Amino acid sequence: MPLALNPLNAAQPKITFLIHNVYAIGGTIRTTLNLTAALADRHEVTIVSMLRHRTRPRFVIDPRVTVVPLVDLRADAADPLLHQPAEVFPTAEKRYEQYSRLTDQRAREYLRSCDADVIIGTRPGINVYLAHFAPPQALRIAQEHLTHDMHTKKLRAQLARQYRDLDAVVTTTDADAAVYRARMRLPGVRILAIPNSVPDPGPPPAGGAPVIAAAGRLVRAKRFDLLIEAFTDVAAKHPDWSLRVYGSGADKERLQRLIEEQGLGGRAALMGAVSPIEAEFAKASIVASASDAESFGMTLVEAMRCGTPVVATDCPLGPAEIINDGVDGRLVPMGDRQALAATLGDLITDEPDRHRMGEAARAAARRFDPAHVAHVYEELFGDLAATRSSRAWQRRKARWRNRAGRALRRLRH
DSSP: OOOOOTTSSOSSOEEEEEESOTTSOOHHHHHHHHHHHHHTTTSEEEEEEEEEOSSSOSSOOOTTSEEEEEEETTTTTTOGGGGSBOSSSOTTSTTGGGOBHHHHHHHHHHHHTOOOSEEEEOSHHHHHHHHHHSOTTSEEEEEOSSOGGGSOHHHHHHHHHHGGGOSEEEESSHHHHHHHHHHSOOTTOEEEEOOOOOOOOOSOOSSOOSEEEEESOOSGGGOHHHHHHHHHHHHHHOTTOEEEEEOOSTTHHHHHHHHHHTTOBTTEEEEEOOSSOHHHHHHOSEEEEOOSOBSSOHHHHHHHHTTOOEEEEOOSBSHHHHOOBTTTEEEEOTTOHHHHHHHHHHHHHOHHHHHHHHHHHHHHGGGGOHHHHHHHHHHHHHHHHHTHHHHHHHHHHHHHHHHHHHHHHHHHO
16 A cells, blocks of 8 residues: 655655666665665656766666666766866765766756655765755655764765755664764754665575675775684684675775785685675675674675675674674674684584574564565655644744854854
8 A cells, every 4th residue: 555645745656866876886776776666666766866877777777767867977078067066066075076067957957847755865965965956845855875973074064054954864773863863953854764675585595605705895994804814713723614705996905915915815715796796695604794884784684685694793883783693693893803703613613503593684684675664764754744844843943043042142242
């Protein structure tokens, strides 16, 4: 049954997602495509891609979802506005150099004429476009796929001003939502957590190989170096086991040198980027993450959905909200090579416990099913529509208090 969203103006509301570049590869793209496919069961869904650099998207997009590119980096290459710096997109945003006056212009033109009932942005700079240009009748929701503290101080200040005009800010973890509520005072704006969605990959294969798998960008924060060092200890005791690391990034050469220095040639390998990753996780017996920080922990959920037990560092902010330690996975202290190696060794030697934990992981990960996450979003749409007037009143009161406070301070001085 479609959710009734009175006072929105459609029994089957139109939903539009704004994304950086749906033609590329990335976690935000994957989870957006998962969610839009689930919402397309009951809604008219559009993905607006700010940029386009190739003819076909790398990921499969549900045919019911309409894709609208705004700036084609090939066809628009001669447009002088493409080569002028953006004026609306925030300068402190990591992707600022990829935006231009042309993206500003196309975003403004599209959003001001957009007839969607709900518009969802998927990164900070795009959320600023949403705040500036979205029509007043639409619900405006900002997704945050990075944590509050991953943004620079300058960007946080810019967002605190712009996000006041949104209806909701959605983080991927409860812990991060609490940080946003405490540090980014936004009267009348709902701040809540909704996890990323991951589809069911189907029945897992019978029995995994003696492989520990890991995946992610090859950057220092992911601490693949720590994982390789811990596997050195594991490999000495379990010569039939191997480590496979999937991904690409700036740290590739350093990690390859570390593998060679640790004498792990043939036992540990950098496998390159693979998408989708679930087939590789399903072949493994354990999936590991040694990160120092995670905004969510998408690879953990992908592994759990495959029925593969996970071992992860208990880093801020995602793993502890995904893994029930000792039940459907294991959490170890950050940066602790010995604890990581010992926990991996425990799972290797206790095959029955490994299988039990994998089954529990598969069951627990059902809460990340796209249909379930889509329903949570639908409930949010209904709540935001029903409370729109009261939230607008909260914003007005806050502005009056701020003006009165400034006037009083001027009188005192």
